[in-house]
Amino acid sequence: MDSAANDVVTLVDPAHPPSRKAPLVWAIGAAIPWLGLAVAQVVWVAIEERLSPASGWYPQWLHVTAAVVTVLGALVFVAVVPLWRYRVHRWDLRPKAVYTRSGWLVQERRIAPISRVQTVDIYRGPLDRLFGLANVTVTTASSAGAVRIVALDSDVADRIAAQLTDIAAIGSEDAT
Amino acid sequence: MTVVASENWQRLSPRMLLVHPVHEVLRQLPLLIGSVVLGSATGNPMWTLVALALTVGFGLARWFTTTYRIEPDEVALRAGVLQRKVLSVPRNRIRSVETDARLLHRLLGLTVLRVSTGKETRRSAEFELDAVQADQVPRLRAILLADSLAPPDGTGAQAAPPGEVLARWDPSWLRYSPLSFTGLAMMLAAVGVAYQAGVGVALQKSHAAQSGLDAAQHFGIAASVAVVAVVVLIASVVLSVLRSLVTYGNLVLRRDADLLHLEHGLLRVREHTFDVRRLRGGTLRAPLLVRLFGGARLDAVMTGVDGSGEASLLLPPCPTRTAEAVLTELIGRPDMVTGPVRAHGPVATRRRWTRALALPCVIGVALLVVALNVVVPAWVWPVWAVLTVCCGLLGADRARSLGHRVDERWLVARAGSLERRRDCIAAAGIIGWTVRQTLLQRRAGVATLIAATAAGVKRYQVIDVPAELAWSIAATASPWVADNDWAAKH
Numbered sequence: 277m278d279s280a281a282n283d284v285v286t287l288v289d290p291a292h293p294p295s296r297k298a299p300l301v302w303a304i305g306a307a308i309p310w311l312g313l314a315v316a317q318v319v320w321v322a323i324e325e326r327l328s329p330a331s332g333w334y335p336q337w338l339h340v341t342a343a344v345v346t347v348l349g350a351l352v353f354v355a356v357v358p359l360w361r362y363r364v365h366r367w368d369l370r371p372k373a374v375y376t377r378s379g380w381l382v383q384e385r386r387i388a389p390i391s392r393v394q395t396v397d398i399y400r401g402p403l404d405r406l407f408g409l410a411n412v413t414v415t416t417a418s419s420a421g422a423v424r425i426v427a428l429d430s431d432v433a434d435r436i437a438a439q440l441t442d443i444a445a446i447g448s449e450d451a452t
Numbered sequence: 453m454t455v456v457a458s459e460n461w462q463r464l465s466p467r468m469l470l471v472h473p474v475h476e477v478l479r480q481l482p483l484l485i486g487s488v489v490l491g492s493a494t495g496n497p498m499w500t501l502v503a504l505a506l507t508v509g510f511g512l513a514r515w516f517t518t519t520y521r522i523e524p525d526e527v528a529l530r531a532g533v534l535q536r537k538v539l540s541v542p543r544n545r546i547r548s549v550e551t552d553a554r555l556l557h558r559l560l561g562l563t564v565l566r567v568s569t570g571k572e573t574r575r576s577a578e579f580e581l582d583a584v585q586a587d588q589v590p591r592l593r594a595i596l597l598a599d600s601l602a603p604p605d606g607t608g609a610q611a612a613p614p615g616e617v618l619a620r621w622d623p624s625w626l627r628y629s630p631l632s633f634t635g636l637a638m639m640l641a642a643v644g645v646a647y648q649a650g651v652g653v654a655l656q657k658s659h660a661a662q663s664g665l666d667a668a669q670h671f672g673i674a675a676s677v678a679v680v681a682v683v684v685l686i687a688s689v690v691l692s693v694l695r696s697l698v699t700y701g702n703l704v705l706r707r708d709a710d711l712l713h714l715e716h717g718l719l720r721v722r723e724h725t726f727d728v729r730r731l732r733g734g735t736l737r738a739p740l741l742v743r744l745f746g747g748a749r750l751d752a753v754m755t756g757v758d759g760s761g762e763a764s765l766l767l768p769p770c771p772t773r774t775a776e777a778v779l780t781e782l783i784g785r786p787d788m789v790t791g792p793v794r795a796h797g798p799v800a801t802r803r804r805w806t807r808a809l810a811l812p813c814v815i816g817v818a819l820l821v822v823a824l825n826v827v828v829p830a831w832v833w834p835v836w837a838v839l840t841v842c843c844g845l846l847g848a849d850r851a852r853s854l855g856h857r858v859d860e861r862w863l864v865a866r867a868g869s870l871e872r873r874r875d876c877i878a879a880a881g882i883i884g885w886t887v888r889q890t891l892l893q894r895r896a897g898v899a900t901l902i903a904a905t906a907a908g909v910k911r912y913q914v915i916d917v918p919a920e921l922a923w924s925i926a927a928t929a930s931p932w933v934a935d936n937d938w939a940a941k942h
Contacts, residue, residue: 284920284942285927285934370936381891388884389932420911421884421904
């Protein structure tokens, strides 16, 4: 029926990891909202004590649950997830295709042909700029086909973008 | 507005001077009702008259402020009474032309002409000529599509397009429409609007509601509920059939060389012209209730045409054989349209079963826990049993329908039970591949393969293929995947 039956193709994972600073930046990025949540809880406790010092039974376990959830969530997203993502994230670029692996719980490997590349964007958020990182987004004509290479060292990102615009004959064909 | 010297700017049909005020009045109905209330409350009918005059004047102004221009390289539209906008579309970007004639338009011999490009546009940014005279439409369509299509041979061909008829509506197609939820949805919408308008409160106090409640008590709750259910069911069926008849009556799907013409509607006639060279495949969709009666609907997978809504519809629910024949005619590959698909193996089947039965199992355990502590009414258990059986059947059907078929030219993915779909995608249109694995998929050794295209819904999934096969499928359809150092052939 099809040639796939007798010709199994596998892809080895892409070679290059993101910047070594990536886990740190991801951890800081995740820590900010969790820290906000923790501060909000402290404020909540303080206000409650001021307003009604000995009111009933419910706040005790409510506060404890909220605190436990916050600590656990912060631990997972600040300590575990960045390291996990760093182990998963890989990228590679060759004359014919760009290939990435990303995610942590849900992992994706995505490949797009250079000949169909439409735009190459470099994005630097505030944290990225602080640590000298950059994210490269390679878009094709499909909204489901954009390839994102995140948390690269700035010079690597610039090199990738230059290389991509060099090999990709952007604008030469319709690319749909 | 000052008239621009260039005579290239054309106005829409002057008959719109009759249509615009009516539409404007309908659109501003709440405002007008408010003005009537205000007028009668203050005893001064001037309020009502002024509001009406303003509305009509605004409608008239729409015609005077709207002009369009067809240039060699682009078409442009200027519109807006208070907020001016100029919209220009490069002519080689025009992907399809759609016409739409509502009842009032038809009575006056007018047609709305809509141009669609590859970009997804918001409603306000659409290039829409509302409206031109119906007899100008073939000429305009030929002009608009001339740049992106092969020019029609001679001028005579435009007047009477011959072409091959692919499908023609048949009254027997109506048998699939009672089985949809459109009727129910329409009734719910009507009830919602009525309640918003305060009918519900009035009803509660009224005499009729009281006597209805009395009657319900007299006949017993069960009987009354049954009667209401039957009435709702009948009304829903009637509404669904009527809507289907009015919307899809007289449907004709015609192909002239590189153009695909779709025309349908009894009262409101809609016509859609597609560029066949932008066709990247088709999707056969069969909701469970339609499938039981051997029906299916057909959607085009086309660049520049939104894949999920009505825009991509080629055939409404019709006999499966008709839909398959039309798709075969369009893509020229009978084996891809009707041929068997390759199943995804025991792991995928097991995952369909666990997903289908997870909910009944959780409910069952919860019921048991509750039953051990308090008395549960006896009818709960048969209901739970029926739910479990239904979920089991659903899982079995989902497992059975899952499959794919691939060669160098086409990718076919079939999945689903409540709505089974068979996506046939041209390999040439696939511009990226994603292999996606959740934690559970990684443990089970399967993966979801996603083909990215610029056409239709943009992403087409092959669910739960064995992980080692995922890249083989991609490489079969797109040789460039295997043409890299990462790829290893075994």
